[in-house]
Amino acid sequence: MHRKDIFWSHIKEHRLAYVMGFALLSISSVLQLLIPWLLGRFTDSLQVGGLTYDQAVRYAVWMIAVGAGIAFFRSTSRIYLFRLSRQLEMRVRGDLFVHWEKLSSQYFNNQRIGDLMSHAISDVGVIREVTMQGYFNVMEAVFLIVVSVIAMVSSVNPWLTLVTMLPLPLLSIIAYRFNKRIMQQSTDMQAAISDLTSRVQEFTAGIRVVKAFIQEKPERELFTKDNQRAVDMNRRFVKSNSLFGALSSGIVGFSFLVSVVMGGIMVLQNIITLGEFVAFNTYLSLLMGPIENLGKVVNQLQRGKASEQRLLEIFNTQPDIVDDEMASPDIQDLEGGIEIRNLSFSYPEATRPSLHNISLKVPKGSSLAIVGRVGSGKSTLVHLLVRLYNPPKGSVFIDGHDIHEIPLRTLRGQIGIVPQDQFLFSSTIRDNIGFDPKPYSDEQVEEAAKVAQVYDNIVEFPNQFDTALGERGISLSGGQRQRVSIARAIIKKPAVLIFDDSLSAVDTITEDRILEGLKSVMNKRTTIIIGHRISSVQHADQIVVMDEGRIVERGNHDQLLALNGIYADMHHKQLLDQEAERQDGHEKGSIPSRLLQGGAGA
Template sequence: MENNNIFWSHIKRNRLPYLMGFALLSISSILQLIIPWLLGRFTDSLQAGGLTYDKAVRFGVWMIAAGFGIAFFRSVSRIYLFRLSRQLEMRVRGELFVHWEKLSAQYFNNRRIGDLMSHAISDVGVIREVTMSGYFNVMEAVFLIVVSVAAMTSSVNPWLTLLTMLPLPLLSLLAYRFNKRIMQQSADMQSAISDLTSRVQEFTAGIRIVKAFVQEKAERELFTQDNRRAVEMNRRYVRSNSLFGALSAGIVGLSFLVSVVLGGIMVLKDIITLGEFVAFNTYLSLLMGPIESLGRVVNLLQRGKASELRLLEIFNTQPDVVDDVVAKPEIQTIGGEIEIRDLTFSYPEAKRPSLRNVSLKVPKGSSLAIAGRVGSGKSTLAHLLVRLYNPPKGTVFIDGHDIHEIPLRTLRGQIGIVPQDQFLFSSTIRDNIGFDPKPYSDEQVVEAAKIAQVYENIVEFPDQFDTALGERGISLSGGQRQRVSIARAVIKKPSVLIFDDSLSAVDTITEDLILEGLESVMDRRTTIIIGHRISSVQSADQIVVMDEGRIVERGNHEQLLAGGGIYADMYHKQLLDQEAKREDGQERHTAASQLMRGGAGA
């Protein structure tokens, strides 16, 4: 996609098909000019008294033939040109999706889903409409106007033609006056549609929260506001469009008035014949349709320009994370030795760094646990290791290579990550577990599900692994989503495994089973476990504790407990919480037993 003009790049790419479509349309327009000429000859013959039955039949046959020719060539040209517009729609939407895939995570953090959907559906639809109706009407109008004016001038009277055409330049002035207004109103209308789409998307995604907090009325009012705004923006656009159309029709009517009055006077003074007068007004009738359509096309082109600018803004947005110029294509695999040297990193537009002077080394095949409070920078470290964001050069190394030297396809293909949000697609469980460019067998999918301790849950569903999930996997519980995400990472058998707080939604018994199942997978693989629950990190070869973006403690479980710092404090608090839960459970069990004994005694 050229970065300056979507329409022009489309025309250049399809110049020959457009020339063919224009040629077919031109034939149709030329055939239309035969009918006024025939009507003029017919009228003159009738007035002179020389019209015979045979002549009348011949006139009728020629008109019917011309009508069929017009219908055939016009239909073929429309099919030809409309097919090109559908091809543009498919290509632009496809290129838009591919470009979105290239953009970094930061881009989507600052965009609403409704806006993106509006670009992909509404804006691309306007682009298609411009190239379909717009181009067709413009080409037809331009050619028909030129040949009609030439025919009117040469075959009837040049002065009558000139005087009749005088009001028509007012259409250009009118289009100029409405230009900015229609373009701005089109942009406002698309913005309102984006807001409405975002409102519906947020409501459907958060329907459980809405119902749990009894917010149906509030959501209905918010939707009504956005809906009314969308209607109002559309009304403003329709009012301007209708006013433009009405004024355009008035100007065209003025041309007809000039034609009838002056043409009638010329007939009475024998300057032109009655047949020429009929032919002239028939030419003018043929001309007025395309001229009026030009007014509508001007509005459509303004909408198209507004949509094009929004799409070009996306296409001109360069991805932040791409293969660096120093990337080495020969690096096809990674072993898993990770080293971080004095890493300081800030998110775009952040006021303070998320990571400060972080340095650590993870030998190949060993395990690292990262613990710490919420917001201490743990997940940021995982994001940088898969280059969702770009770390500064010379700070992150894998197998001795600066991470910028490793192609993104190799880096992300060799790292399996279980993210914090456990996003699942609305397809089947099988598709979610086997979410990878290479296909997996049913045995591999089952094995990964068993390792993640989600197999028993899956086989309880009627369709088992073919169970279709709802939006974002909402039909599964939080713990089940986490375990499917773990299976999705495990099945890749990557060189590096990253678990970003991926056991927070499961109970401690399931957690122990998952960790036990992962032992064989983690063997001889570099593993990074991020978590706030000590039970999930205590078995790691080394543990680092982060606070406010810095590593404040490091060592193994016993060393950190002996140090009496943040890690030890977290451990003792969690131990007390577990003890309190255990005592609470025992009290409930005792109360229930007493209640049952009391009931039995009664």
């Protein structure tokens, strides 16, 4: 659904609330206009010498009463309208997060984290400021200007009002001239903030690499450059904003000067009374603040328009991975039989296909292993199985259903995947293992940890399963992160289990224990294992070897060794590496080097 605006849709939805806020503000503005009238009457009474003590007290009481009324209705209207702006802020930020959840991983591949953070915080904050201060100032200024001018014309002198107001239309001309400049500078300022946020996020995420390569000084220089650019963009915006404000104040001040000179002459000529002169200038002083605020509102509206356009660009980005029209809500469970027919696939930004004419059949409950060089298309294949990218229709089937017929919730709920990057959330170990809409008991979490061979490590922590992890699980070793990811996948008891090179960070002994523990989980469950170690895949029912997006060999372990091809070559090289490790271990004290390395993976 195409979204056309953010501001007006919110105002339309809450129009009655805005009308009530405007009504309260109008009462406050009307009460403000009583102040000049009371001052005028007081001055005239004082000038003719007819002011008594009781009248003076009465005027004072009226002033206090009017002031209290202004304070009450003005503060109430601000609370009323400002609450609406906070509701809009919460709503837009919530809608933005929900929309991001709908977008595919391809969208995030092309976005910087700093830009996304800037949209969610800075741009949404600008939207709030516009609806909070901008609309409030516009309402107050428009009402005060209209009512004050009517009062000045009717109760003082129309010609004096006309001459005094003549310079004010220049504000519209100045606002028009500054319009595009302020909007462009606001866009540049937000972009500079995004760059600075991205720089900080990248630095903090890669702090270990920065320190390991002694790159503190270059990183500091890059940060200083982005920081200075953000300051420069902000200075340009402030400069334009200040110039606009100064010109607006100058025009208002000139109107005040005209009022004093012309009004003084008219008092001397007895055209108006001294009280009317005082009232007129008090009316004008009431207008100075709102008129100057209109200048600020112009800037706020331009910033708001720029932020709104950036947010609308996100909202109008349509997710490319959604439930297909042919998706059947009746498909609630999967058994795990997979068939791939003549599958070819290219990434949107790629110049050549990543997969060429792939055909596979994996019966339910069986295991498939995929091996091959880096970049051969192994991970791409499993990404298509969970529709992180869309495969062509008629190419991927599960339980005889085209994958496009299966609702995404069912498909991803019935497939457990252990990805390469082992991403963990900044929460407890328990929350990371039980990361699923369905709640799990402590016993289920512990059992999954035992199968993944990470239970013994977890119970050594002071808080055990309630241990809080750092960002991306950085407080765990690489092997521990992988095993927690494995536990997170197997606790779901899905119909299909996918291990995407998920044993690379553990030593071979731990790998053997994990594979042994997984036997009970993999029993009667379709399993796909992507790996580089032959030891990880050799017991699979079916093994395929991929190279440059094609299946070049297939069979079981013994059949592939007999082919004496790529698989056999990988097997022989790994045997030689293991023999070299054993020889090296004997030379260092008869301790196998893989055991020496086991601590890192454990």
